[in-house]
Amino acid sequence: MKLFDLHCDTAGECYNRRQPLFDGDLHINLCKGEPLDKWCQLFAIWTPDELRGNKACEYFEKVLLNFKDEISKNSKKIKLCKDFKDLHDAETNGKCAAFLTCEGASPFANSDGIYQAYECGVKLITLTWNDENEVGYGCQSGSDLGLKPLGKLLLSGMEKLNIVADVSHLNRAGFYDVISSDVSVVASHSCSGSVLQRTRKESEDKLFSCRRNLTDEQIKLLIERNSLIGINFCRSFLGDYGDDGFEAAFRHIAHILELGGENVLAIGSDFDGCEINPELSGIDKMPAFRQFLLDNGLNEILIEKIFYGNAYNFFKNVLQK
Numbered sequence: 001m002k003l004f005d006l007h008c009d010t011a012g013e014c015y016n017r018r019q020p021l022f023d024g025d026l027h028i029n030l031c032k033g034e035p036l037d038k039w040c041q042l043f044a045i046w047t048p049d050e051l052r053g054n055k056a057c058e059y060f061e062k063v064l065l066n067f068k069d070e071i072s073k074n075s076k077k078i079k080l081c082k083d084f085k086d087l088h089d090a091e092t093n094g095k096c097a098a099f100l101t102c103e104g105a106s107p108f109a110n111s112d113g114i115y116q117a118y119e120c121g122v123k124l125i126t127l128t129w130n131d132e133n134e135v136g137y138g139c140q141s142g143s144d145l146g147l148k149p150l151g152k153l154l155l156s157g158m159e160k161l162n163i164v165a166d167v168s169h170l171n172r173a174g175f176y177d178v179i180s181s182d183v184s185v186v187a188s189h190s191c192s193g194s195v196l197q198r199t200r201k202e203s204e205d206k207l208f209s210c211r212r213n214l215t216d217e218q219i220k221l222l223i224e225r226n227s228l229i230g231i232n233f234c235r236s237f238l239g240d241y242g243d244d245g246f247e248a249a250f251r252h253i254a255h256i257l258e259l260g261g262e263n264v265l266a267i268g269s270d271f272d273g274c275e276i277n278p279e280l281s282g283i284d285k286m287p288a289f290r291q292f293l294l295d296n297g298l299n300e301i302l303i304e305k306i307f308y309g310n311a312y313n314f315f316k317n318v319l320q321k
Contacts (some may be wrong), residue, residue: 001035001036001037001286001287001290001307002036002037002038002039002304002307002308003036003038003039003040003041003267003283003286003307003308004039004040004041004266004267004307004308004309004311004312004315005039005040005041005042005230005267005268005269005271005283006042006186006188006189006228006230006266006267006268006311007042007044007101007103007126007168007188007189007230007232007268007269007270007273008027008028008041008042008043008044008269008270008271008272008273009044009046009103009270009271009272009273010026010027010028010043010271010272011043011044011045011063011064011066011067012044012045012046012063012272013026013272013273014026014066014067014070015062015063015066015067020070020073021067021070021071021073021074021078022070022073022074022077026271026272027269027271027272027276027281027282027283028041028271028272028282028283030074030077030078030096032282032283032284033096033283033284034077035284035287036283036286038091038308039096039097039283040087040090040091040096040097040098040099040308040311040312040315041096041097041098041099042098042099042100042101042123042124042188043067043098043099043100043101044101044102044103044126044273045060045063045064045067045100045101045102045103045107046103046104046129046273047059047060047102047103047104047106047107047129048104048129049104049129049130049131049132049133049138051106052106052109052133052134053106056104056106056107056109057107059107060102060107064100064120067100068080071098076095077095077096078090078095078096078098079093079095079096079097079098080098080099080100080121081097081098081099082121082123083319084316084319084320087099087315087316087319099121099123099124099315100120100121100122100123101122101123101124101125101126101166101188102117102122102124102125102126103126103129103166103169104126104127104128104129104133104169105125105126105127105128105133105134105135105151105154106133106134108122108125108154109133109134109135109150109154110150111153113154113157114154114157114158114161114163115157115161117163118161118163122163123163123164123315123318123319124163124164124165124166124186124188125154125158125163125164125165125166126166126168126169126170126188127147127151127154127155127165127166127167127169127170127174127178128141128169128170128171128174129169130169130212134148134150134151135147135148135150135151135154136148136151136170136171136174136177137170137171137173137174138169138170138171139169139170139171139211139212140211141171143171143173144171144172144173145171145173146173146174146176146177147173147174147177147178151174151177152177155177155178155181155183158183159181159182159183159184162184162318162319162321164183164184164185164186164315164318165178165181165183165184165185165186166185166186166187166188167179167185167186167187167190167218168187168188168189168190168230168232168268169212172215172218175218179218179221179222179225184227184314184318185222185225185227186222186227186228186229186230186314187214187218187222187227187228187229187230187268188228188230188268189230189231189232189234189268189269189270189273190212190213190214190229190230190232190237190268191213191214191231191232191234191237191238191252192213192214192216192219192252192255192256193211193213193214193215193216194215194216194255195251195252195255196213196237196238196239199239199240199243199248199251200239200240212237213237214229216259219256219259219261220259220260222261222264223259223260223261223263223264226263226264226314227264227314228264228265228266228310228311228314229256229261229264229265229266229268230266230267230268230269230311231249231252231253231265231266231267231268232268232269232270232274233249233269233270233271233274233276233277233280233281234270234273234274234275234276235274235275235276235277236274236275238251238252238277239251244277245277245278245279245280246279246280246288246289246292248277249280249289250292250293250296253265253293253298253306257302262302262305263305263310264310265305265306265310266306266307266310266311267286267306267307267311269283271283286307290303290307293306
């Protein structure tokens with residue numbers, strides 16, 4: 001099978017837990033990915049909310065240096081890509097096509113930051129994590145304000161340099177600022193808030209989880225913009241504990257399909273960044289998940305679009321601009 005995954009935190013976990021990319025004890029390693037016929041993976045470097053300024057830059061650089069070292073050690077199996085030619089070469093030679101993304105824009109939150117991101121090879125920036133940072137407000141910030149002036153400046157630079165804006169984790173007002181701009185936009189690892197509300201039992205953290213997911217209105221706007229929505233495998237975003245595996249992920253997929261999302265649905269696993277049901281907890285589980293969707297009525301063409309085609313076509317367009 002082919003897989004194009006929009007989000008994982010594996011690069012940071014390799015650094016923080018001193019795990020090898022080849023066969024480490026993580027959701028993603030190169031050995032687990034060997035059965036895939038084609039594999040494109042967006043590797044995020046997540047910056048914790050408490051890191052700002054030089055500390056954020058230093059942390060990003062340390063994780064990136066370690067990640068590049070891991071790629072160098074495994075150059076026969078993975079290639080760090082910056083353009084479509086790199087992607088094509090990686091897939092032609094049976095390698096994982098790896099793209100670098102940034103989760104939380106703090107490492108590049110200065111007037112020249114977007115050019116620094118571009119030089120690093122960053123192809124997508126998740127503007128905030130859960131709290132406030134220099135460019136905007138995350139879904140847990142409690143703020144109803146939109147992007148800050150620096151965030152709007154960053155967004156303008158991203159449009160010029162063809163760096164994709166990711167609205168996962170962003171608050172509602174920030175989302176609308178991004179969706180009304182001309183930048184390429186995705187929700188790289190998000191689920192449906194309305195599905196969670198219908199299926200999850202009442203609990204204290206219900207509202208928090210729904211804030212992290214997308215409303216139907218947001219989903220429709222992303223569909224109108226020909227964006228991408230990557231289904232997140234985080235247990236608390238999918239359903240109740242124990243009802244957060246294949247069946248729960250399928251419910252979110254089915255709902256977005258009902259809203260017209262056939263051409264925007266993708267996988268945004270959040271591997272190595274959250275707690276995941278054992279059914280879904282690893283890239284090696286993707287063939288079984290694919291078969292589950294097939295057994296539950298999705299056809300081969302649609303499944304190929306969700307697992308690979310939609311994301312491939314989106315980024316092909318971005319990378320060839």
